[in-house]
Amino acid sequence: MSHSIFDMIFCFFSPKDFPKLKNDAFLRACHGQETNHVPVWCMRQAGRYLPEFREFRAGKDFFETCRSPAACCELTLQPLRRFPFDAAIIFSDILVIPQAMGMDVQMVAGKGPTFPEPLKEPEDLLLLQPKVDVNKELGYVFKAITLTRHKLDGKVPLIGFTGAPWTLMAYMIEGGGSTTHSKAKRWLYRHPEASHKLLKMLTDVIVVYLLGQVAAGAQALQVFESHAGCLGPVEFQEFSLPYLRDIARKVKDQLKESGQDVPMIVFAKDGHYGLEDLSQSHYEVVGLDWTIDPRSARERTGGKVSLQGNMDPCALYAPKERISEIVKKMLEGFGTRGYIANLGHGLYPDMDPENDSGEPPSDIRLGDSREGDQTTKWFLHSQVAFFS
Numbered sequence: 001m002s003h004s005i006f007d008m009i010f011c012f013f014s015p016k017d018f019p020k021l022k023n024d025a026f027l028r029a030c031h032g033q034e035t036n037h038v039p040v041w042c043m044r045q046a047g048r049y050l051p052e053f054r055e056f057r058a059g060k061d062f063f064e065t066c067r068s069p070a071a072c073c074e075l076t077l078q079p080l081r082r083f084p085f086d087a088a089i090i091f092s093d094i095l096v097i098p099q100a101m102g103m104d105v106q107m108v109a110g111k112g113p114t115f116p117e118p119l120k121e122p123e124d125l126l127l128l129q130p131k132v133d134v135n136k137e138l139g140y141v142f143k144a145i146t147l148t149r150h151k152l153d154g155k156v157p158l159i160g161f162t163g164a165p166w167t168l169m170a171y172m173i174e175g176g177g178s179t180t181h182s183k184a185k186r187w188l189y190r191h192p193e194a195s196h197k198l199l200k201m202l203t204d205v206i207v208v209y210l211l212g213q214v215a216a217g218a219q220a221l222q223v224f225e226s227h228a229g230c231l232g233p234v235e236f237q238e239f240s241l242p243y244l245r246d247i248a249r250k251v252k253d254q255l256k257e258s259g260q261d262v263p264m265i266v267f268a269k270d271g272h273y274g275l276e277d278l279s280q281s282h283y284e285v286v287g288l289d290w291t292i293d294p295r296s297a298r299e300r301t302g303g304k305v306s307l308q309g310n311m312d313p314c315a316l317y318a319p320k321e322r323i324s325e326i327v328k329k330m331l332e333g334f335g336t337r338g339y340i341a342n343l344g345h346g347l348y349p350d351m352d353p354e355n356d357s358g359e360p361p362s363d364i365r366l367g368d369s370r371e372g373d374q375t376t377k378w379f380l381h382s383q384v385a386f387f388s
């Protein structure tokens, strides 16, 4: 029954005839082109800091919500109704990939994502699906993207995303969040071959998954290597970077064949030791956390890529005037070309949008310092300065 309703909806919302894009500032900035304002979006812009998100999610299982295209669409649009973001990111999670590969993942209240049976030893790789039918297992994400792109009505572009292989491997072995990632790192040192096998399996699924997202309507793609920071430069070179490169190259090669140009963003949290390499790994944009200075990031990436980031989310706990200074400095450091303003990691659940005290200015333009100040104010009043 629900299947036929789905079919009816998706006859109507098919991945074609999408509404014309009205605000291309984010896409232009990804390509290093001039824009009339600095585009802004926030990692985890859809999430628990919004009361409407908490209300919508109440009593619903997290991954059930991810499997409902209509729910994902609603949650993706919620922050855009409040704030003039320049891009939307599809509501989903990076851990849908381990699920598609046959692992059980649950979202446990107060604990976060939990794998009841994580991978323990290399033999456990045999328990994973050797050949994942991505359309079948993750088709619900593609439907969510198609529906959301239609419902966005061309207001801003829609970003699709994935976890990177090392980050997903870490969750699959740790069984959830971790501060040391010592169980997963044990594999790198003790079972390098099995580690590469798993990373390769993940890479293969990710490439098909990202291409499916583009076919469904994603206009940019972000790859989250959230656990880059627990690797040193040597392990990063061996276990992260080659797979990040492979993903971008394979996705781009395929897209080129069909004449499509979809910018890709790599965000390797705390991976600044790899910044030069990341800027030469076929991604148009490198996302940065707050532990790197904007000017040195520009120097080290040598103008080869656009940059995204990198305000410390905890700066939002500062008084408003201080936040204003921080944002201004950030804009001066990055410059306004080839730059996408964002936080250096996601918004935290306790950031209270109700404390917003002012109307955001209707147009945010950058070019001179006074206009820069407009963006500062916008950041200050409309998005991230929620603490008084």
Ligand SMILES: Cc1c2[nH]c(c1CCC(=O)O)Cc1[nH]c(c(CCC(=O)O)c1C)Cc1[nH]c(c(CCC(=O)O)c1C)Cc1[nH]c(c(CCC(=O)O)c1C)C2
Pocket: 042, 043, 044, 045, 046, 047, 048, 057, 062, 089, 090, 091, 092, 093, 094, 095, 107, 112, 113, 161, 176, 177, 178, 224, 226, 269, 346
């Ligand atoms: C809102 C949300 C999400 N995931 C989780 C939540 C909170 C749970 C809830 O609402 O009940 C659990 C959820 N999912 C995950 C975590 C982190 C667990 C941990 O390591 O401790 C939590 C709490 C795993 C995850 N999930 C994601 C990452 C990469 C980004 C990052 O580094 O934070 C990671 C690491 C990506 C992600 N996850 C989500 C999005 C879409 C929303 C948006 O960004 O606007 C995205 C892009 C959505």
